[in-house]
Amino acid sequence: MAYNINHLNELEAEAIYVMREVAAQFEKPAILFSGGKDSILLTHLAKKAFFPAKIPFPLVHIDTGHNFPETIEFRDYLADLLDAKLIVGSVQEAIDAGLAVEEKGANASRNVAQIPALLKAIEDHQFDALLGGARRDEEKARAKERFFSHRDEFGQWDPKNQRPELWNIFNGKKHFGEHFRIFPISNWTELDVWQYIAKENIELPKTYYSHVRPCVVRNGTILAVSEFVQPREGEEVKDMQVRFRTMGDATITGAYLSDADTMEKIIQEVASARETERGNRADDKRSETAMEDRKKEGYF
Amino acid sequence: MEQEIFNAESYSKMELLRFTTAGSVDDGKSTLIGRLLYDSKSIFEDQMEAVKVSSERRGDENINLALVTDGLKSEREQGITIDVAYRYFSTPKRKFIIADTPGHIQYTRNMVTGASTANLAIILVDARHGVVEQTKRHSLIASLLGIPHVVICINKMDLVDFSEETFNKIKNDYKQFASKLNVKDVNFIPISALLGDNVVNESENMNWYKGTTLMYHLENVHIANDHNHIDSRFPVQTVIRPHSDEYHDYRGYAGRVAGGVFKKGDDVTILPSGFTSKIKSVEFAGKPLEEAYSPMSITMTLEDNVDVSRGDMIVRTGNMPEISQDIDAMICWMDDKNPLRLNGKYSLMHTTKSCRCVVKEIVYKMDVNNLHKLEDDKNIGLNDIGRIKIRTTQPLFFDAYNRNRITGSFILIEEGTNVTVGACMIRS
Numbered sequence: 001m002a003y004n005i006n007h008l009n010e011l012e013a014e015a016i017y018v019m020r021e022v023a024a025q026f027e028k029p030a031i032l033f034s035g036g037k038d039s040i041l042l043t044h045l046a047k048k049a050f051f052p053a054k055i056p057f058p059l060v061h062i063d064t065g066h067n068f069p070e071t072i073e074f075r076d077y078l079a080d081l082l083d084a085k086l087i088v089g090s091v092q093e094a095i096d097a098g099l100a101v102e103e104k105g106a107n108a109s110r111n112v113a114q115i116p117a118l119l120k121a122i123e124d125h126q127f128d129a130l131l132g133g134a135r136r137d138e139e140k141a142r143a144k145e146r147f148f149s150h151r152d153e154f155g156q157w158d159p160k161n162q163r164p165e166l167w168n169i170f171n172g173k174k175h176f177g178e179h180f181r182i183f184p185i186s187n188w189t190e191l192d193v194w195q196y197i198a199k200e201n202i203e204l205p206k207t208y209y210s211h212v213r214p215c216v217v218r219n220g221t222i223l224a225v226s227e228f229v230q231p232r233e234g235e236e237v238k239d240m241q242v243r244f245r246t247m248g249d250a251t252i253t254g255a256y257l258s259d260a261d262t263m264e265k266i267i268q269e270v271a272s273a274r275e276t277e278r279g280n281r282a283d284d285k286r287s288e289t290a291m292e293d294r295k296k297e298g299y300f
Numbered sequence: 301m302e303q304e305i306f307n308a309e310s311y312s313k314m315e316l317l318r319f320t321t322a323g324s325v326d327d328g329k330s331t332l333i334g335r336l337l338y339d340s341k342s343i344f345e346d347q348m349e350a351v352k353v354s355s356e357r358r359g360d361e362n363i364n365l366a367l368v369t370d371g372l373k374s375e376r377e378q379g380i381t382i383d384v385a386y387r388y389f390s391t392p393k394r395k396f397i398i399a400d401t402p403g404h405i406q407y408t409r410n411m412v413t414g415a416s417t418a419n420l421a422i423i424l425v426d427a428r429h430g431v432v433e434q435t436k437r438h439s440l441i442a443s444l445l446g447i448p449h450v451v452i453c454i455n456k457m458d459l460v461d462f463s464e465e466t467f468n469k470i471k472n473d474y475k476q477f478a479s480k481l482n483v484k485d486v487n488f489i490p491i492s493a494l495l496g497d498n499v500v501n502e503s504e505n506m507n508w509y510k511g512t513t514l515m516y517h518l519e520n521v522h523i524a525n526d527h528n529h530i531d532s533r534f535p536v537q538t539v540i541r542p543h544s545d546e547y548h549d550y551r552g553y554a555g556r557v558a559g560g561v562f563k564k565g566d567d568v569t570i571l572p573s574g575f576t577s578k579i580k581s582v583e584f585a586g587k588p589l590e591e592a593y594s595p596m597s598i599t600m601t602l603e604d605n606v607d608v609s610r611g612d613m614i615v616r617t618g619n620m621p622e623i624s625q626d627i628d629a630m631i632c633w634m635d636d637k638n639p640l641r642l643n644g645k646y647s648l649m650h651t652t653k654s655c656r657c658v659v660k661e662i663v664y665k666m667d668v669n670n671l672h673k674l675e676d677d678k679n680i681g682l683n684d685i686g687r688i689k690i691r692t693t694q695p696l697f698f699d700a701y702n703r704n705r706i707t708g709s710f711i712l713i714e715e716g717t718n719v720t721v722g723a724c725m726i727r728s
Contacts, residue, residue, distance in 0.1 A: 003561065003593045004524045007316035007395040013597040017556045020537040020597070024610050024652070048585035049597070052550060053542040136386045143385040162383070164409055164634050166416040166723045167709045168556070169649050173718035187397055189388050199312075 008196055015184035016049040017168060018147055022129050022182050023049075023056050025172035029129035029182075030087070032118075033059040035071035036247040037204055038133025038185065041193060043082060044202050045184065046131075057131060058085035062118045064110040065092045066228045066249040074205040089121035109252045119155045122179060129172070129180045137189045147186055153177035190245075194270050198263045207244045210261040215240045221254035245270075314390065317523055319420040320399040320447070322411050322438040327424040328455050332493035333387060333400055336515065339500035342389035384414045393519045405437065408668065408683035409634040412723050415445035416709070419523050422451050422514075427460045427490070431473045433669040439474075440668055443481040444630055444685065444725060446705050448526045450486045451517060457506065458492040464508040480671055482702065485521075489514050527594040528704045532560025532568075532616035533697075535651035535707075536608055540599060552583075552599040553608055558651060558706040559699070560616060562600065563591045567617040570608050571697045576617055577604040594706070611653040613697045621697045621707060627657075627690050628727045630701075633680045635714065635721035640680040640688070646721070648692060650710035655694040657712070663687040687727070700728030 005013070022029045031046065033039045046055040059079055063072075079086040091113050094100040099120060100113040122130070136143050146162055148170045163171055172180055185193070197204065214225040216235045222242060223229045228250045231237050242255035243266075260266045321329050337343050343351075355364040387398040399414030401407065415421060421442040425435050435452075442450050452474055460466045467490045478486060489498055490509055497503035500515040512520075540552035562568075566579045580601040582589045592598045600614065608614070615621060633640050641659065648657045662678040665686040673687075680686045701708030712722030 003529045005596060006312055007314045008312070010316045010595060013556060013595055016597040017537070020554050024538040050540055051585045052544070052547045053540050137388045143387065144383045163720045164413045164723070166413055166711055167705065169709070169711050171649060171711065171713055171718070171720045173647070173713060175718065187386070
């Protein structure tokens with residue numbers, strides 16, 4: 001029987017089905033755009049889902065102010081290319097307004113401070129659905145996440161009271177002030193994402209490919225030296241050939257030694273990796289339930 | 301698997317298999333999943349490191365593979381799995397999605413959720429205890445939810461001296477019971493999840509067993525026919541209207557094929573209007589497709605400018621679904637607050653259509669442990685399964701669930717809380 005599609009096409013069909021449900025069921029949906037490969041992938045899927053119409057979602061970026069410059073450049077370029085509206089929520093503004101507090105101490109990050117900035121953007125723009133690129137294989141608290149994840153009027157997630165999700169019927173009914181986080185690529189793994197990016201020839205920021213840049217090694221993690229990461233006493237700045245597997249804040253996203261400068265080499269590398277892509281994210285290492293704790297508060 | 305020999309060519313031919321696992325805490329279900337992931341080299345070093353640390357903290361003697369699949373904080377504290385957790389692994393042949401569900405009766409709704417999208421169910425039986433009530437309940441759910449393939453893993457064979465006699469007795473007991481069920485493809489595999497016998501690697505302790513390992517079965521079971529490719533059904537999700545100069549009059553009907561095959565030139569009927577037309581194009585992202593079938597997401601254009609909107613269904617003329625406002629269905633109740641109300645009104649979602657309905661009759665409740673129909677007990681509460689008759693405010697276009705899992709299923713939603721309270725399968 002020829003009526004058979006391969007797993008990448010099936011994952012694509014599922015993600016596109018989810019996106020079309022979002023467009024049909026919600027008034028003001030948006031794509032949460034982090035600048036990372038997963039959210040770039042979402043914009044690509046959205047383009048395919050609604051072709052020849054424009055994508056029916058604006059891009060929302062919560063800017064911590066600690067991003068790699070390459071991330072911001074690429075964000076603006078992509079929004080322009082897609083002719084999509086770009087909405088930027090600023091963590092710095094949230095801190096200045098007293099909504100968020102800057103972390104102190106040697107390993108401070110703005111990861112947690114994103115939450116109030118995000119919730120403010122949701123309120124200001126009255127978004128009722130936010131599409132995100134999170135995947136269930138990333139982290140154990142995400143393994144139980146729904147495609148349509150309900151958030152109460154405070155933006156909180158209640159892991160004990162999630163709506164059952166049956167077949168491919170997605171219940172997006174909600175009360176005023178509540179919203180949904182939607183994860184169309186829930187069932188993709190990191191390898192699926194890379195394979196699909198290669199197959200579709202999707203353009204990515206250069207930071208995903210191997211390049212040489214000045215770095216320091218801190219607590220076993222390679223960090224790129226930048227405006228936000230300066231060498232501390234006893235740390236030596238070295239030019240290293242690295243690439244990034246995820247794109248978070250410059251302060252917390254670890255680089256990997258790699259000579260993978262083409263898509264083919266990256267896929268080989270991902271396929272033989274012995275560590276998850278979040279294995280080098282300082283934010284997840286804080287405690288065994290770090291991700292779950294942040295999610296309950298309204299994290300991505 | 302050894303990913304070093306990975307190549308893009310074979311990757312593009314990989315199929316996707318979704319399976320569910322049901323079993324209680326003591327059946328070794330988490331250990332089995334941990335074993336599948338571990339022996340297929342799908343556990344990353346940092347995950348393994350976390351499991352080692354947790355094992356030591358708990359005072360476990362060895363690395364506790366069951367901890368690999370534990371998710372939320374409260375579950376770790378109680379040592380039980382309370383929700384559906386999804387796990388992923390792949391071999392060079394297939395990508396696998398595991399819906400890992402708890403097996404206790406109070407989590408029937410989680411099992412039903414996990415089963416709703418599965419191609420295959422693994423049901424664990426403890427070799428020391430044989431077929432028990434729980435085995436029957438899990439099998440009933442697999443049967444009700446129309447899972448095409450079932451594998452009975454008789455686990456803990458190491459604790460019964462790898463006895464062939466024990467295995468055969470359990471197999472026969474099961475067959476006798478399962479004759480009352482609607483499961484077409486059942487396989488029996490003797491395993492030890494703890495030691496790894498017949499999970500990924502062949503057992504050296506059970507030479508009498510001539511069948512395949514669990515992993516071989518998962519990699520090779522025939523799943524291409526799990527979708528309905530006979531009855532052409534296209535529920536419209538949304539209408540694409542670009543309003544641009546280039547595509548001024550373009551009207552594309554976007555959706556995911558729910559059954560059958562659609563091609564350019566096919567005569568189609570639009571429900572509920574009954575208008576007929578011809579398919580002008582079947583396309584995806586601007587590229588024409590030869591044909592489209594389930595589970596593809598596509599866009600369709602028609603020759604005539606007829607009125608089509610979300611909730612409508614495009615079908616091949618001459619192959620109509622059933623059309624009715626009176627529906628006879630099996631229901632699994634999922635609400636922990638209130639039981640199903642006779643004469644109660646609920647919202648309903650069926651394919652892309654939403655309407656309301658009233659519960660006209662509760663025919664019976666089913667005793668999920670022995671399949672008895674309880675016609676005197678019509679109180680359907682959390683985790684109960686029963687048969688109901690409803691009347692909808694608008695006609696539904698459907699097929700029996702055992703013919704098509706997409707057009708044969710719907711959910712009930714409590715109107716005050718918006719919570720999904722019922723999972724329903726339409727009877728033939």
